[in-house]
Structures are given as structure tokens and as C-alpha cells.
Amino acid sequence: MRQPATLPARSPVAGLRRRRLSFVEVLAQSVSALAPSAAMVAVPALVLVPAGAATPWVLLAATALLVGVGWCLTQFARRMAAVGGLYSYTAKGLGPGGALVAGWALVIGYASVGVSALAGAGAYLGSLLGLAPTPLSSALLAALLGVAAVATTLRGIALSARVALALEVVSIALVVAVLTALVVLERGTGAVNEVTTATPGPGGLAVGAVLAVAGFMGFESASTLGVEARRPLVAVPRAVLWTPVVAGVLFLAAGAAQVLLLRTAPADVLDSAVPVGRLADLQGLGVLSGLLDAGIVASFFACVTGSVNALGRVLFSMGRERVLPAAAGRTSRRFGTPWVALLSVLPPVAGVPVVLLAAGVAPRTVLAGSLTVSAMGYLLAYVLACAAMPRFLRRIDELTPGPLVGGVLAAVLGSLVLLGAVLLGGAVVGVFVVLWLGGPLLWLFWRLRDPDRLTGVGVYDSATTGSVLAPRDR
Template identity: 40%
Template sequence: MSETTTTAPPADAGLRRGAMGGAELVAQAIANIAPSAVIAFTAAAIFVTAGNGTWVSFALATVIILAVGYCISQFAKRRASAGSLYNYAAAGLGPFGAFLTGVTLVIGCFGIAAGSLSGSVIYLGTVLNQLGVPISGVWGQILLAIVLGGLAALFTMRGVRLSARVSLVLEIVSVTIITVLLIIALVHAGPAAFDPAQFALTGAAPQGVAVGMVLAILGFVGFSSADALGREARNPFKAIPRAIMWSALGVGVLYVFAAYTQVAVLGDKLGTSASPLDDIAHVVGMPGWFSPVLNLGVAASFFAVVVAPLNVIGRIVYVMGKEGVAPRMFGATHERNLTPHRALLTFAPLVVAVPVVLYLFGVDANDVLVWVDTFGTFGYMVAYAAVAIAAPIFLRRLGVKNWLLWPCTVLAVGAMAYVFYANVFPVPAFPLNIIPLLFLAIVAIAIARYVWLRKNRPAVIAAIGTTETDVLEGIG
């Protein structure tokens, strides 16, 4: 069947142009990272291997993420697209590279959204129980997952500006709560706040710091998500690269500060702490009402990272629908809200279904968080590596010389490959050992779709990366 005989695409009102300011773009980027949730979990896990080098693991991860961001920014300051990395890869790697990047990025966003929904369920449930509202058991978790997932879907479908502002408020509140706690902890520690062992890296083995760096890098996934709002941003060629780089740098500095403080205050107890922030609050003598506030902040951070990836999924699938790579029904926006509602109405229930089904099978909510986030991370790693490879090819075609880009590309691709490898070898215990296989199986199914399109609808392949994109004047 030829492309000309397929069903006509639905009428498309288009995305809302110029709706997003710089602060809202930064909110989208930071919300997709969920720094509060990372601080609550990751430093303790890194300390197990990195010890007094925990802050170094975060510092090295920040450098690597900035290298990835620099590669992405080469596209963002020349192309403003709703297709995110999918569109960028098309400009450097061609149709197949774009297809692979788009598919893996959707997988990444989906996994992080579904896993983080479970994180929000955990912490909101804790808050409600602390406030005397009994929420427990599988059905309580399912109820919270449905309510939170429904709210996330509602915010994203009502408008990108609304969802970004919700994310901004939630992240400001959660980061402020945690930062205040950490500052109070340092003041409470007095002279002990200066920890020579951390500056001298006492007992920190290079291998342990490197292993910790892997976990630290995972704490940044989704940092570039503002690039999916290129068609909806004001002054996108300047605002989006700034949002990507400054959000990564700002969050990296916060991570280093939080890691240093947690080690300085808790010492060796950090490695065995189930809830480091609660333990710090206890050490400094925070009042009883602070614990629910702290947990609410972490729950809000997790919720924000459900909203932000859904925004990205909606826009990538919307672009794929317009181009015929995905079903064309997705290539239309809501007449009034100007959001990719069909894609969101399809994927949001699936995001909710993943934790709900796992809860019904008796999986602990914390395990759901770890397993599903791990699945999503594989998608991000492939997408980041692909766009980093595409960047120098893209600039070479434009005749642009950039001496900094090649080192950033090598660092970015090497680090993403190392992160992928470190999550596969040595082979982890079940079920983490089958998660990479599940990821590869889904990618293989998607590639089969690409092969079918190339054979039966070559016009679709030729159109990849050509829609919903503004190109800076004078740039090809």
C-alpha cells in the first residue's frame, strides 16, 4: 500500500506557540531530574562504594552531564522542535538514527514516569499516615497511584504552561525544604561541618568513586527535557540551551553540597540509613511536624517527575504521528488546549498501569521504583549517546568548527556506554537481570516497525525529522 492511500491525518490545531518563558523551561528540565528525590535516595547508595568520595562521584557526573548537554545544545541553539532528541538525531544521523533515538527516549520517559509515580505513592502514603489518615496495603497504593497519575495527566493535557508551573512550584518547595534542612545540619555540626576526610578522600578508592559515578549520572536523567518544548518556547534558540546547561549545573552543585553534608553529619551511618534526610532531621532535633513536611516535599518531587516526562512523551509521539512513524491519530492537538492530548490519553493510563499491576502481583513499592526507573534509564542512555554522536556530524555538515565538541562527544558517549555496561555486568540478581533484555526486546520490535515502514512506506521514512521544527535563519 502506498503512502498516498493511507487515511488522511486528523486536523491539527498545532502546539501553543510562545507559551513558555525561561523559568518555565528550567522548571521542565529540573522537574524531569527530580533532585529532591535523588538526594533522598542516591547519596546513601553511592556512599556504600565511594565513601568519602561520594561528593566526587557527583562532581564527575556533573561534568559528564554537562558534556552531554553541550552536545544537545548545539542542536537546540539552531533547531527548535517538539521532537526533542528525535529531531536532533535526524539532523545528524538520518532517519534510522532519529527513529532509534525517539523510541529509546520515549522508553526512557515512560520508565522514569512510571517508576517515579511509585515513589510519589510511597512518600505521599507516608505523609498521610503521619497525619492520621490511614492509607496502607495494596489497595491504598493503587488508589494513590490512580489519583496521582490522573492529576499528572490532567495537568499535561490542560496546558504545558500549567504543568510547567505546577512542576516549578513543587520543585521549589521540595528543594527549599531539603536545602534548609542541610544548612541547619551544617550549622548544628559546628566545627565538625568541616570534614577533612572528605577533602582528602580518606579511604575512597578510585574504583568505588567510579561505581558511585554511575549512580550519580542516573540522578540526572531527563535533564534535557526542555528541548521538547522548542515550538512552545519564547526565544527558543537561546532559552532552551540555557535551560539545559544551567539546570544541569545548578542541580549538580546541589548534589555535591547535599552529598558532602550527608556524609559530614551522618558519617558511616549514611551507608546503612534507610532514610538519610529523616535521620539528619532527628540528629539536629527538628520538631515533629517537620517529618511530614519533608516527606511531602519528596513526594512532590516525585510527582513533578511524573508530569515532566509525560510532556516529553506527548510531544515526541505527536511529531511521530504527524510524520506517520506512529499512528497518524496521534498527530493532532486539542482544539482549545493545544496539547497532544491523544498521545497523553494513551500513555498516561499505561504509566499508571505499570505500578498498579506490579502492586497486584505483590511487588513492594520501593522495588517498583527501582526496577521501572532502571528500565527507563537504559532508554535515556541510548538516546543521549546517539545525539552526542550526531552533534559533530551535524556541525560538520553546516561547516561549523567547534574545538570543544569532540572532547564532549567522546566523554558523553564513553560515559553512557560505561553506565549501560555497569548496569549489565556483572549480571545483577533477578529481576534486574532481565530488565536489559526486556528493553532490548522492545527496541527490536520497534526496529521491525522501522524496517516495515522503509519497505512499504518510504515517504514516511523520508519525512522523519522534517515536521514541527523551526530552524534558525541562515542555518540549514
């Protein structure tokens, strides 16, 4: 008679609050990390500068690519509950080397988008408060928001996720209302801004595509809640797939509206850190303009908390696997959160924008630069995860033609966008490469010093003796 498999007494990810989060809370993680209302306002204006008249098509192509990536990730999410998200997924198809390369790229992506969101939140909060955009005021606002975001994540994700989702829904409604009012009031007078009507070359399209893809970054972060979700094999795939679909529709609508509105806008509006807010002020929308600023601040802040939540859980996974110091794998007994990992991200996520803004770098420059760095990190992680998916399914004897074609197609298209980012990113590429080298060097270090440690990469939740009934108790 075949003996049943022996179950471990303790889950590899014990300490987190397992099976607590509802689908709404899991969805809220992806939505807050993506920050659709803030992206609706910020991203189309950024894409418009390099992509010109092709902006709607660039946004459409980015939507198609990210929906494809999301579909590939659901093939993992339906079969395993992980804390490391894409990092853990990639390990199951490409092994520890591919996982650390992808995982470190993901760390850079989450951290950089947090930097970007703090810069954006500070800019809109300054506008809301009527403060002059001086280096000191911008840096102080970013510092306060950064500390508040990390403090929020330390207390747990359930409450913050629901609040973030509610604020995001309100913010999206405000953005739609403001853009609709501006389109209705637009009279088409004044000189046409040539930037908005120019036909872009290959370089402009590539830069625009990178920035457009950056608007979706974070949609996959629900995959880091596989352990904490109540029904992880259902909730996580749904959140990962439907978030980019809905976000894409919103971005396309917002992009089309901004192409129309910014055609005849003064040059200083297009160059502003808050172009839609400036247009609302020029049209005398008054209270609605102020509410828009408040909504965007809330959305950017939610993006910081969502990114920090996901980043902390990836570092937690690496700590539990002992490829990072074991302290990163510690959890709070009171809140069930990876408190050491979360605290460790405060210096880079909050410190970088504070230093740059205090040095006089414009918030828009910090926003665009960190978005580009994050896009390269996310794209590399997405490409490797999509490439790993067919190999993972083949390992478990579940590979069919659909996932094979989908995985290869998503990996190839993602690679092309990443190549464009690398070739045209300028000095930002050097920043990304220097930061990303930590992943390969980490793999090389353990490969030479303790190869057996790498066999633990890709940890995920599993049943324990305490989570099932003994035969006599059934």
C-alpha cells in the first residue's frame, strides 16, 4: 500500500498571516501598486513628448503587451502560492540563476516606482497646498510621505488595501470628471503645439513605449500575496489578469483626451509636473481642480504603499531562502508583516527622491527618470517570467500549445521594448545596470561559496501537519 507523503510541521513562509485576505484586498494590492488614476494623469503626458501623434497607438500596444504578460503569469498563479511573486515563479522554470536575475530586477522595479510615486505625490501635494515648488518644500513633502507609507505597510495590508482601493475608485472618478470637463470646455484656439502633432521616429516610439509600459508597472504585485490570500489560486490570477485590462481602457481614454487638450496648450503646461492640474486651473475649474490634486496625491501614496508591500515580500522570500541575511525573513508577531524587510526599503525608496529633490532636480525629471529605471527592471522580470512559464508547465507535464506560443510571444515582444529602453535610455541605463548587477553577483557569490543554498530559491507555501486533519479526526 502506498504511504502518504510526509508533511512538514512548519511552512517555509510561516509568520505571515496565511489565508486572511479576500479577493477585494488582493485586487487592491495590484490596483494600489499600479495607481491607475495617477498614471492616467501623468503617463500620457510623458508619452506624448517622444511619441507625439502616435501616443494612442503606443498606449494600445503597451496594453496588449501587459495583458499578454498577465495571462502568462496566471499560469503560475493558478498552480502555486508564493510570497516572492515573479521571483518565485521564475525559479520554477529557469532555476536559481534566472530567479535571482529576475528577482533583483523586480526589486529595482518596485523600489524605483516607489521613488517615482513619491516625487509625483510631493508635486501634487505641493500644488494642493499652494506651496511654491522649491527644492526644500519638495524634499520635505517626499520625506513625510515616504515615512508615512512605510509605517502604513508595517501595520498590515488588509485595512490599507481596502482604503487604497476606495480612494483609487474616487480618484478615477475625479480624473474622468476633470478630463471630461476640460474636453467640453476646450475650444481649439491658439497655436498648435508641434510636439503633440509630430510624427515620431523609431527612437521616439521606443521611448514612448517604455514610458507607456511603465504606467502598468505593479499590476502583478498581487502575486506576492499568494500566502496571505484566502483563495490564492483563484484570487491572485484574477487580479493579475484583470488589472491591466481595466487599466489599459482607462489609459487609452485619458491618453486620447490629453492628446486633444495639450495640442493647443502653452508649452509650459506640457512641461509642468502637473499638466492636467495646470489645465484645470487655466479653465477655472476651482474646487474640482483641488479635488483632482487630492485624488492624485492619494493615488501616488497608494502606489508607494503597494510597491513597498510587494518589495518587502520579495526581500522576505530571499531572506527565508538565506540568499539575503536571515533577518530579512523575520515577521512581526503582532501584525504578521515582514517588518525587517519593510524597514530596509525606507532609505532607498524615500531617501533617493529626497536627496534628488533637495539638490534641485525637478520633480518631473525625477518622475520620468525613475519610471524609466523601473520599466527596465519590470520588463526584464516580465520577460524572464514569461520565458520560464512554458518550461515550468513542461516540468509538471501540463504544457499545451497555447501557453507555449503565448509565453514565447510575450517574452519576445517584451525583449524588444526592453532593447529599445536600453538603446535609448541614455545615462539612466547605466544607473539601472549598476543597480541590477547585484542580482547576478548574489548568484555568483552563493554559487562559489555554498551551491546547496541556491537549491532553496523559489520558496512557496505548502500544507503542514497542522493544516490537515489526521485520519482519525475526519
